[in-house]
Amino acid sequence: MKAIKIGILGLGTVGSGVVKLLQDNAHKITNITGCELKVKTAVVRNVNAHRNVDLTGIELTNDFTKLLNDDEIEIVVEVMGTVDTAREYIKRLLQAKKHVVTANKDLIALHGPELSELAKENKCDLFYEASVAGGIPILRTIVNSFAADQVESVLGIVNGTTNFILTQMTQNGLSYAAALKLAQEKGFAEADPTNDVTGKDAAYKMIILTQFAFGKDITLDEVKLAGIDGIQLEDIKEAAQLGYTLKLLGIAKLINGKLAVSVGPVLVNNSRPLAAIQNENNAVLVTGKAVGETMFYGPGAGELPTANSVLSDIIAVTKDIVLQTTGSRFNDYSQKIEFAKANDIVYPYYLSLLTPDKAGQMLKLTEIMTQANASFKVIKQTGAANGDARISIVTHAMSEAQLNEITEKINNLAEMQLLAAYKVLEEEK
Amino acid sequence: MKAIKIGILGLGTVGSGVVKLLQDNAHKITNITGCELKVKTAVVRNVNAHRNVDLTGIELTNDFTKLLNDDEIEIVVEVMGTVDTAREYIKRLLQAKKHVVTANKDLIALHGPELSELAKENKCDLFYEASVAGGIPILRTIVNSFAADQVESVLGIVNGTTNFILTQMTQNGLSYAAALKLAQEKGFAEADPTNDVTGKDAAYKMIILTQFAFGKDITLDEVKLAGIDGIQLEDIKEAAQLGYTLKLLGIAKLINGKLAVSVGPVLVNNSRPLAAIQNENNAVLVTGKAVGETMFYGPGAGELPTANSVLSDIIAVTKDIVLQTTGSRFNDYSQKIEFAKANDIVYPYYLSLLTPDKAGQMLKLTEIMTQANASFKVIKQTGAANGDARISIVTHAMSEAQLNEITEKINNLAEMQLLAAYKVLEEEK
Structure with missing residues (x-):
């Protein structure tokens, strides 16, 4: 049976979860992939720290190059966090033809395209299912x-x-x-x-x-x-x-x-x-x-849910290794597409305002709304502290441009304060 | 660019949806797979029936062997329904080294293992995402x-x-x-x-x-x-x-x-x-x-949701064709596992009963429950027509064996009728 050696950067919550799941479900993973997956090396800051997981057979080191230069290690899991160091490490790992699985959303959001390109050039897999919504695939x-x-x-x-x-x-x-x-x-x-x-x-x-x-x-x-x-x-x-x-x-x-x-x-x-x-x-x-x-x-998070998403990536890499099909991008879809403008982005809004409880305030507000060609679905006034009134509004759909106009005009009124302006997601049609 | 020709068995709701989605999203599909996917032949009962989809460039025939013997066709979508004929057709298609995508849950539930084995022997893909829960992948x-x-x-x-x-x-x-x-x-x-x-x-x-x-x-x-x-x-x-x-x-x-x-x-x-x-x-x-x-x-159903699941299978086959990795089972996991016995299967139950509204009935019921070592969470009696009383019970968790004992004893009482016995799924712990 083919044995695949894994390296891990970081043995915090998620890293420990990965080690644990690989141990607990070794039989099922072998059943599915036909391979034996084993963590060989973990790079950690402090090799002596106590960890709540069985590390038998795993070498702990604080020397990244030990993992980098180990030709036996085919897959590396990056769960150390940080952006700059992780980016540097992953680049070097990909250049060394190692497949990488990461849960690092900051890194992928900031440098995903660059790293995906580098992975492809090196015929390596780079997967990051755990970076979004933890346990949800x-x-x-x-x-x-x-x-x-x-x-x-x-x-x-x-x-x-x-x-x-x-x-x-x-x-x-x-x-x-x-x-x-x-x-x-x-x-x-x-x-x-x-x-x-x-x-x-x-x-x-x-x-x-x-x-x-x-x-x-x-x-x-x-x-x-x-x-x-x-x-x-x-x-x-x-x-x-x-x-x-x-x-x-x-x-x-x-x-x-x-x-x-x-x-x-x-x-x-x-x-x-x-x-x-x-x-x-x-x-x-x-x-x-x-x-x-x-x-x-x-x-959305947690040791084992996130570790499970990492494992699903490891198994996907393993299948690719077996089938010799590594090097496809995680997502191969790309299109040119423009951003919508403030005039096009239309939602109903919830507005809440504070105003002195005296005649004429509602008139001012309705004038502003009418000038912006915006209309109410619900409007409600209740008393507030210090003789103020609190006004809550749910509008019909209007554009961000209309909202901006309304917001600006309300802010220019000395006696009226806009407390909140939130989008509204109405019931499904 | 590689062109992949598709055959379809059946042009009902789902079949028409597949043709429509392939036309509407041709550009995106090519973007992702690097291939041009085209329906070449559709096998239908009545070639002259009116169909609500553009069939330009698609040959309609009622002769299955025309599709079977066309070496250009690499993928066949079975959306004709039936069990026996579909099984026979799919077997012949797999033997002719064609990949098969089906939405036919009856067929897969009854003959899935046999067909999956045959697909593997012939290094063909056999996918059926659309067979369960329509649009949900x-x-x-x-x-x-x-x-x-x-x-x-x-x-x-x-x-x-x-x-x-x-x-x-x-x-x-x-x-x-x-x-x-x-x-x-x-x-x-x-x-x-x-x-x-x-x-x-x-x-x-x-x-x-x-x-x-x-x-x-x-x-x-x-x-x-x-x-x-x-x-x-x-x-x-x-x-x-x-x-x-x-x-x-x-x-x-x-x-x-x-x-x-x-x-x-x-x-x-x-x-x-x-x-x-x-x-x-x-x-x-x-x-x-x-x-x-x-x-x-x-x-859970519908023309386009189901067709979309068929399309996701077609794209999976296409990727496998490109990477030359066809012939893996859709699901490669298998384990030996026994069935639980009536003593082990434990749920809370909802019971509803009809009984004459007279003294002693509730005593009989509680005696039966107590003999079976079962206990109530909620019990409620209301009046019903003809001088009867209706009793609703939610029990604490009990085994199917206990339920069977209770059911049998109630059925043996001349004056008490068990109207319903349903499992209860309580709130998440």
């Missing part, structure tokens, strides 16, 4: 099952940390600060949660999803980005009363053949399955012209 | 993404007709007969709905899912089978009051390493996403030891 599914379809949109909850925070605020009435603290205590948020709560992590995932669904490489500054760090509990409660749940959604969508990609808070109509995705779970909706709406749901 | 996902995991259960709504009927009964209070009639009017149920409403169609799909998830070939008589043809609206209403939605579920599950496969009505706790899957949609939950619970949701 969304990338390979898009490659395999939407190949003959035209994807119209990919949208979803692709960051478990923010979904946990929003779920806690929605279900238990926690403030943003209290929900963030709970997420940190439970290990769902890092000590520095910036990348998650600003939406940057979700944006990286949308960059990768966009490449797979639409065949276009985009950069972070081409994603219209908003986070949840400014979310008020008031708006979540108001949304609930109106029949919506606030979610941080990534949306990549074709509009008249042009692409718009955004990450931001969205009010999701409660009739949609997406509204019910709770806590650290992820869900990705892929709508194809032929197939219609499909949804893929599962754990 | 569940089979290839299990092959690719659960390869390194141990699947613990595969369960879900795999028949759109019955889910449509149950949704209409639940949401609009239709009787079973009225809901079935509506399904037939809307084209979701056939004139003879037997295969759908008895659960047989779902059982065929569970046979195929069991092969993929657990690597075991099973037969129809090894699936514990119940349909929805005896469902009473009363029980659906009662379930709703107790917080459950009645669904026809296929369940294939490992219990202490042994397999149990069933199809039947199940009360699904409303907190589960599965309870919200409506009308003709399908959803499959796959729970892996490592990855946890994942769910795949989408349209």
Whole structure:
């Protein structure tokens, strides 16, 4: 039987999970691939650190070149994180004709095209299923099952940390600060949660999803980005009363053949399955012209779910090695496609405003809306503290250009404050 | 550029959809595969029938041997239905070294192992993604993404007709007969709905899912089978009051390493996403030891969703032709595994009973339950017509052996009638 030796960069949570799954499921993996897969070497910072996994037969080293120069090692799993060092290591590994599996979304979002090109030149596989939505096999599914379809949109909850925070605020009435603290205590948020709560992590995932669904490489500054760090509990409660749940959604969508990609808070109509995705779970909706709406749901992170996605990549590489077909890109679809303009990107919006509770304020607001040719679906005024009134609006669909006009005019009014302007995802037609 | 010629057996709904998608997405398919895919010949019963698709350049014939003997045709799509003729044709096609893609679940459930073996012998691909859950790419996902995991259960709504009927009964209070009639009017149920409403169609799909998830070939008589043809609206209403939605579920599950496969009505706790899957949609939950619970949701049937799954198979074959790697089984996983016994298969149950509204009846019932060592979670008595009382029970988990004992004893009581005994799927722990 062919034996395939594996190297691992990093033995943190995911790395340990990979070692564990390879041990636990060795029999099944051999049954499927006809090969024996064994981790030979792990490169770690501290070889003496205690690790919660059986490392018998695995050489631990802090010397990357030991792995790099070992001709026996055919597949390397990069789960060390970082961007620059990982990029450098992976380039050298590919040049040394080693196949690479990585879970590093930042790296792939920033340098995926360059690394994929290098892999192809060296007839190596470079797979990264675990980089998006943890345990949900969304990338390979898009490659395999939407190949003959035209994807119209990919949208979803692709960051478990923010979904946990929003779920806690929605279900238990926690403030943003209290929900963030709970997420940190439970290990769902890092000590520095910036990348998650600003939406940057979700944006990286949308960059990768966009490449797979639409065949276009985009950069972070081409994603219209908003986070949840400014979310008020008031708006979540108001949304609930109106029949919506606030979610941080990534949306990549074709509009008249042009692409718009955004990450931001969205009010999701409660009739949609997406509204019910709770806590650290992820869900990705892929709508194809032929197939219609499909949804893929599962754990967005965690040791074993993420390790399982890494393993599915390792098995895909193994099959390619056996069949001598390595060197195909993970996603071979590419097309030229322009970005949609602010005039084309049309959604209903939820607006919330604070204004002194006195005559004439609603008139000013309706004048602004009318000038922008925008119309209300729901408008609701309630009392607020200090003699103020709080106005909540759900608009009919309008363009980003209209929204910008309205926002600017409201901001120019001394007595009216725009608290929130979120997209709305209405029920499915 | 390499041109690949395709033959089609049958130009009904799905066949026409395949022709249409190949035309509409020719550019993208070429972009991905580097090949030009063209339908050359379609074998149909009536070459003169009107068809709602552009057939320019496609030869229509009622002579199967014309396709069989055409060396130019490399891939054949079987969407003609039937079991015996389709089996015979596919055998001859594989022997003639043609790759086959089929959407025929009855055929694959009954003769999949034989045909897969024959395909392998002839170094041909035989794919059938469209045979289960229409537009949901569940089979290839299990092959690719659960390869390194141990699947613990595969369960879900795999028949759109019955889910449509149950949704209409639940949401609009239709009787079973009225809901079935509506399904037939809307084209979701056939004139003879037997295969759908008895659960047989779902059982065929569970046979195929069991092969993929657990690597075991099973037969129809090894699936514990119940349909929805005896469902009473009363029980659906009662379930709703107790917080459950009645669904026809296929369940294939490992219990202490042994397999149990069933199809039947199940009360699904409303907190589960599965309870919200409506009308003709399908959803499959796959729970892996490592990855946890994942769910795949989408349209369960329909011209274009099903055709899209056929196309994903055609593209997979094309890639294999280009890479010269045809002849691998669709699913290469197999294991020896026993069936679980009635003592091991444990669920909570919903029971509904009719009894004269007089003293002592509840005592008899509780005696029977106690003798079987079974206990109640909920018990509820309401008045019924003709001086009868209706009793609804949700039990704690008990084995099929206990259920059988209880059922037999109740059936032996002259004055008590067991109306329903359905499994209960409680909220996720």
